[in-house]
Amino acid sequence: MNRRGYIAGRLGQMAVTFAILAVLIFYMIRLIPGDPAITMLGIQATPDSVQELRHHLGLDRSVPVQFAIFISGVVRGDLGTSILVRAPVLDLVRRRLPVTLFLVTYAMILATIITVPLGVTAALRKDSAVDQAIRGFSVFWISTPSFWVGILMLIVFGVKFGLFPVGGSGRTFTEQVYYLFLPALTMGLGVSAVLTRNLRDAVLATLSAEHVVVARAKGLPYRRVVIRHVLRNAIISTVTLLGLYIGFLVGGSVIIESVFALPGMGSEMVSAILGRDYQVVQGFTLVYAVLVSVVYLFTDIAYALIDPRITL
């Protein structure tokens, strides 16, 4: 199958996934007890005012009709209007997605910077003190919850030492790099903990492979062997794992955004779920799905590019 055919097939699969997801999320959010109108009116809710507000928000139409309106909107690229905020959901996405993407990309870069040297070193110095330390580091970061780590970072580096801002995001690119360092580091550490173990195991496996033994026997410089022959092969499984993690990170940014008060998709999603803002929950879920699917597609293509043995 050629590359174009492969991509077309994948896009078709994605469309089916989105359709199923749209149905699922639409009905699931409505199953949770709680009504947006009653939530908004609070203790002053009366049957009259609730009815008035539900009508105003279009919630008194039957569920199938609401679904039809939602789907016809999605097809046209209109994700509806937020119930709580009265702004088009697409506007919210446009404003909030860049923050989340910046955070996730930043976290991934930091994770890579941490993972590669640690994973390779641990493998090359197997069972030494350095290796033990790196494996311990891995276990530690895997077992601690990210929100706890985040709060700790804020207290130590933000408040105590005043090195970084106490939450919020910046305006310019340089400001963003500064403001988002702590949250990106928190996410990056969690990811690198898993990836380091994976890379270490992959490098170890590759070190004993035939082609590496031959390269060493031929007298090639150690460093060249490691980077060209070992790493390039070992990195495949790590890249796959990284790709899977991006999907997880995009969705999991919710916690980090809340702790660090970042105006990203995650924190907006939390408010929307708590306030039963159906339109935002539906719209954002679809956006997440698109993002994650695209990332997986690129990961698979990258996989094929790195490893010439693999055809799509």
Next chain:
Amino acid sequence: MKRRELLGTALAGAGLLALEGARAVSDAVAAVPGRRGGTLTWAYTTIPLRLDPLWTQARTDNTTISNIAEGLVRANPNATAVEPALAERWTVSGNGLTYTFSLRQGARFHNGQPVTADDVIASLERSRALGVYKWSLADVKTLAKLNDTTVAIVLNSPVASILARLAMISNAIFPKDEVAAIGQKEFTKPIGTGPFMVQEWVPNDHLTLNANPHYWEMAPDGKPYPYLDQVIIKQVPEDTTKVLQIQAGDLNGAEAIPFSQVPALKQNPRGQLLTFPQQQVYFMVIQVTRPPFDDVKVRQAMSLALDRKVFVDRATSGLAVPANSFMPKSGLYWNARASLPFDPTKAKQLIKESKYPNGHSGMILQLPSGSQIGRDNAVLAQQMWGEIGMQVQIQEVDGSALSAAWYKSSYDAISGYQWTNGMMDPDQLVQFFVVDPKMNTGYQPSAHAVQLVKSAAEELDLNKRRQMYYEIQNIYNGDVGGTISLYYTPSVNYLTPTVKGFFRTPLGVPVYWRTALAK
């Protein structure tokens, strides 16, 4: 009463209200507190979600809109009376059914257009037909334009609170063209007559308000309010972050500082802590149709078992005031002589005489998850009720799910709910707490109580009305209607020392237009 006497009383009443209003205003405004100009930045946990007063009941939204739009009248700074706003003066007919308002000369909308009777009629027709405050004008028979600057409002029957209702921000006046164009939708950039105009609104991020250079109200220095050039309201969801940013000088002020932080902040010279009484009351909601609340003796005992002073100390760092009524203390017609005493001995006695002489267990006290004050109140109540043999389990529930359960009356008891007056008249409050269980508590008031509420709503004689509300409060305390009041909370505001003249009314309106920055 003879018609002439009634006319006299009504006019005197209206005149008295206006005089009281004027005196309160002049007390609040002595001189210019600081310099003119500058920007005030304020942090809200959630910035206004809506700027159309017809479609929101959120205190944040309504009190912010009060800086942008105005009605014919407004509540005075102490929220005990109504004072002129877009109407300069008004008269009331003998039978109390017709109110004739003379519009203020020189009042203009933010777009420069003058305010005319047509704008008033269009805006009030809209708030009568649409939105969650339709009820406020339900008794209006006609809205009539007498001439370009005079409007008459004719009622079907006497409504004692009509001026207070007209002072609600949902009855603010907007240009008739805007009203016609907006139809059933919501204003996102409301064009009012208020001291500030909407410059930019990014939902869930910030709201920027610019000074209205043509505002009608004059400051003591002979120039119009406001003193500030701009107010920026930013969304800062974390309380700790708010405080830190104020101390660093990045922000000028914030409200809703947790009570637990107050003692430390009081000592800190990097900021000033200002508290203002609010027409607000925290209470336990109880489902009167479910055990053990289905016996009035149990309800009385549960109320007597609560030492409200302890609640105030532990849950609000001593800042609140123990409640003695379901009506808030700074509210009109609050009965100073009503009482909700603490008497655990009597409580135990009442339990012995009740349907559950050996106590009761299994009652579930729910609170919205994330509510610190709800949790504190619940824990204290659990302790104190345990002392009289009533065992209670505490359950934290997602806020939205809890609202839905409350709405369907399917709960035992709820902690963490509070009522804040949106109107400076007890009419709405009393309807909710006493009549036709609008609080979804299952409370069935006596026919006498229901009749009292109805009469008080229509009684134009202030003294008679006052006595009726006093009696209603006593009845409610005796019956222990569907709520057990705990305490009245103030608004706690933390500001940089450079902010002068800031004031928040008992209805929660931040008076940004009288606020200035230090010279």
